[in-house]
Amino acid sequence: MNLIDVNEKFATxxxxxxxxxxxRWPDGIVLCPVCGCDRISRITRKVTKDTDNKRAQLxxxxxKTCKQQFSATSGTIFNDSHLPLHKWFMALALVVDAxxxxxxxxxxxxxxxxxxxxxxxxxxxxxxAMDVDQSEFPKMTGVVEMDETYVGGKTIRRGKQAGRxxxxxxxxxxIRQRGGPVRFMQADSVRAEDLKMIAEAYIxxxxxxxxxxxxxxxxxxxxxxxxxxxxxxxxxxYYVRGDENEIHTNTVESAFSLxxxxxxxxxxxxxxxxxxxxxxxxxxxxxxxKNADRFQKILGRMMQAEPLEYKAITASxxxx
Numbered sequence: 001m002n003l004i005d006v007n008e009k010f011a012t013x014x015x016x017x018x019x020x021x022x023x024r025w026p027d028g029i030v031l032c033p034v035c036g037c038d039r040i041s042r043i044t045r046k047v048t049k050d051t052d053n054k055r056a057q058l059x060x061x062x063x064k065t066c067k068q069q070f071s072a073t074s075g076t077i078f079n080d081s082h083l084p085l086h087k088w089f090m091a092l093a094l095v096v097d098a099x100x101x102x103x104x105x106x107x108x109x110x111x112x113x114x115x116x117x118x119x120x121x122x123x124x125x126x127x128x129a130m131d132v133d134q135s136e137f138p139k140m141t142g143v144v145e146m147d148e149t150y151v152g153g154k155t156i157r158r159g160k161q162a163g164r165x166x167x168x169x170x171x172x173x174x175i176r177q178r179g180g181p182v183r184f185m186q187a188d189s190v191r192a193e194d195l196k197m198i199a200e201a202y203i204x205x206x207x208x209x210x211x212x213x214x215x216x217x218x219x220x221x222x223x224x225x226x227x228x229x230x231x232x233x234x235x236x237x238y239y240v241r242g243d244e245n246e247i248h249t250n251t252v253e254s255a256f257s258l259x260x261x262x263x264x265x266x267x268x269x270x271x272x273x274x275x276x277x278x279x280x281x282x283x284x285x286x287x288x289x290k291n292a293d294r295f296q297k298i299l300g301r302m303m304q305a306e307p308l309e310y311k312a313i314t315a316s317x318x319x320x
Contacts, residue, residue, distance in 0.1 A: 001295040006093040016085035017057055020072040024303055032061035033075060034068040043069070072303075077125045079307045083118060087111050092302070095126050096285065096294055100262035101278075124313055127277035129302040130284035139204035140177040145211045145252035146199065146218070148173045148190055151263070152272050170272045172259075172279065175202050176252040181287040184259065184279040195221035211249055255286055274313070 001009075010016045021029075031038055039062040061068045073079055078088060090111055095102050108119035150169035171190055175198070176182040183202055187194050195217050203210065203225070210225050212218040214233040222229040230247045232239065240248040259282045263270055270278055288294040 001093070001293075003090070003093045003097070006089050006295065010086055010089045013085045014057075016089055017072055020078075020085075020299075020303065021057070023300060024072050029059060032059075032063065032066060032068060033070055035061060035063055035066040037061050037063035037066060039063060075307070077129055077302045077305050077307055083113070083122060087113065088122070089299075091122055092126060092298060093295055095123065095281075096288075096298055098266070099285070099289075100258065101266040101281065101285075103266050103268075106266075121310055121313075124274065124277055125308050126298075126302070127281045128308045129298060129305045131277065131280035132284060132287075134201065137181065137183070137202075140175060140180065140183075140202060141204045141206050141208070142180065143178045143209045143211070143246065144175060144203055144207050145178070145249045146173070146175050146195075146203075146222075147213065147249050147252045147256060148187070148195075148215070149256055149260070151275060152270065170275055172275075173198050174252050174256055175199070176255055178251050182252065182255040182283060184255075184283045186276060186279070190215070190217055192217040192220035196224075200224065209246070211247055213249055258282065258286065 010019065029040055032040060041060045041062055043058040043060055058069050058071050061070075073081075073085075078085070081088070091107055094107065094110065102123075104116060104120040104123045107113065107123065108116055111119075113119045113122070149172050151172055152170050171187040172184060173187045173195065174182060174184050185198060187198060199210075199222055205224075207225065207228060210222055210229045212222070212229070212231055214231050214235055218231065219229065230242075232241060232247050232249060239250070259279075262282060263278070267278070284298070288297065291297065
C-alpha cells in the first residue's frame with residue numbers, strides 16, 4: 001500500500017478507527033480488555049471542529065466494578081495520542097517506504113505537525129513497533145556474513161588497522177544471511193568473547209559457511225564453527241575470492257552502507273542512547289523491503305506493541 005492508497009483509504013480518523021477495530025477485533029469486540037467482562041456498550045460521539053474528541057467510537061464496560069471506557073487504540077502505541085489517526089497512518093507510510101529513513105523534521109513539514117517534539121516522539125513510537133525480538137527470527141543458516149562498524153563520536157585511530165580500537169564510538173555488529181534477513185545489534189566490544197556471544201545467538205550450528213573480514217577476533221569468536229569459517233583479507237586488497245567467488249562480505253556491507261547513508265543523509269546526528277531504535281528501523285525496513293503488505297504488517301505490530309511514554313525515552317540513561 002503506497003502513500004496515495006493510504007491517503008485515499010484513510011482520509012479521516014473514522015476510517016482509520018474502523019480499520020484498526022477490524023484489525024484488533026476481526027470477529028467483533030467480545031470482552032472488555034481490562035476486566036474480561038462480556039457486557040459491552042458502544043458509545044458514538046460526534047466529532048466536530050469545536051471539540052477535542054479524537055476517537056469517535058468508544059466502548060464502555062458495563063461491569064459495575066470496572067466501567068472502563070476504551071477504543072481500538074487503547075493499550076497500543078496509539079494510546080492517548082493527540083495526533084489525528086490519519087496523520088499517524090500517513091507518517092507510517094512515509095517511514096516504512098523511506099529507504100534511507102525520514103527525519104522527524106521532514107515528517108513535521110510534510111504532515112503539518114505543530115511541534116518538532118510531537119514529530120520526534122511519533123518517529124520513536126514507530127521505531128519501537130519495528131523492533132523485532134530474536135524469538136521472531138529463526139537462527140541463520142546457509143551462507144552467513146558477519147561484520148562490525150562504529151557509530152557516533154570522534155574517530156581516534158590506533159595502530160595500522162583503520163577503525164580497529166576506535167574510541168568514543170558505539171559498536172554495531174551486523175549478521176546477514178545471503179538471500180535472507182539482516183540483523184543489527186549493539187556490542188560492548190569487538191573482543192572475541194563478545195562477538196562469540198552474538199554469533200552463537202544468531203547463527204545456527206547447521207550453517208553452511210560463515211564469511212568475515214580478517215579482523216583478528218573472528219577466528220576465536222567463531223571457533224565453534226571451525227571448518228565453516230572463511231575470511232577475506234581486505235587489508236591486502238582482496239574483496240572476493242574462491243572458486244565461485246563465494247568468499248566475500250559484500251552482502252552484509254551493502255546493508256551497512258544503506259544504514260550509514262541513512263544516518264549521514266537523513267538524520268545527521270543520532271544519539272547513542274536511541275541507537276537501538278534506529279537499528280531496529282533500518283533492520284525492519286531492509287528485511288521487509290520486498291513485502292507488498294509491509295504497511296499493514298507494521299500497523300499490526302503497532303496494535304500489539306506496548307505504549308511508549310515520552311518520559312521513558314527522554315529519561316537519563318541512569319533512570320531509563
